[in-house]
Amino acid sequence: MHTLTRTPTTEMEVTSIRLERELKEKLKELAGNQGYQALIRDLLWNYVQQKSGDYRPQFSRADIRASLAATAQKEEHCVLTGKLIRPQEPMLLGLTTNGDMVPLSLESLAG
Structure with missing residues (x-):
């Protein structure tokens, strides 16, 4: 998750x-010590960042479990x-x- x-x-402004x-309980379970409101x-x-085009997830090579060859169908940016x-x-x-599939450049996993 993106850290801000x-x-x-x-x-902050109070919003109700x-x-x-059930959703609130699931959020509490997922949030753990972070607290569900922060989650x-x-x-x-x-x-908001994804919809505005500002979101750039941060990944390292250790986050990649497997890779497979593909052909870009649209413009992409390598996440590494x-x-x-x-x-x-x-x-x-x-x-x-x-469990997410992310775009990688051919040379991003080399070396």
């Missing part, structure tokens, strides 16, 4: 949101190097430890 600079809660009891803020920030991968260029798809 923490704003003190005293500088209604959640199903909800992280989720909302990630959503940031290198541009143009449409129809060969690339790799990396399976992360979280």
Whole structure:
């Protein structure tokens, strides 16, 4: 999950949101010591950044469990190097430890 600079809660606006009891309990389980409200803020920030095009997940080679050859169908950026991968260029798809498939440049796993 994308880590943001923490704003003190005293500088935040209070907002009320209604959640199903089951959803709130699941969020509490997932959040652990972080607290479910902080988890909800992280989720909302990630959503906003993804939709605005500002989101750039941070991965390392240790996060990649497996890779397979692929061909880019649209412009992509390697999650390890940031290198541009143009449409129809060969690339790799990396399976992360979280089960996500991410774009990788051919040379990103070398060496």
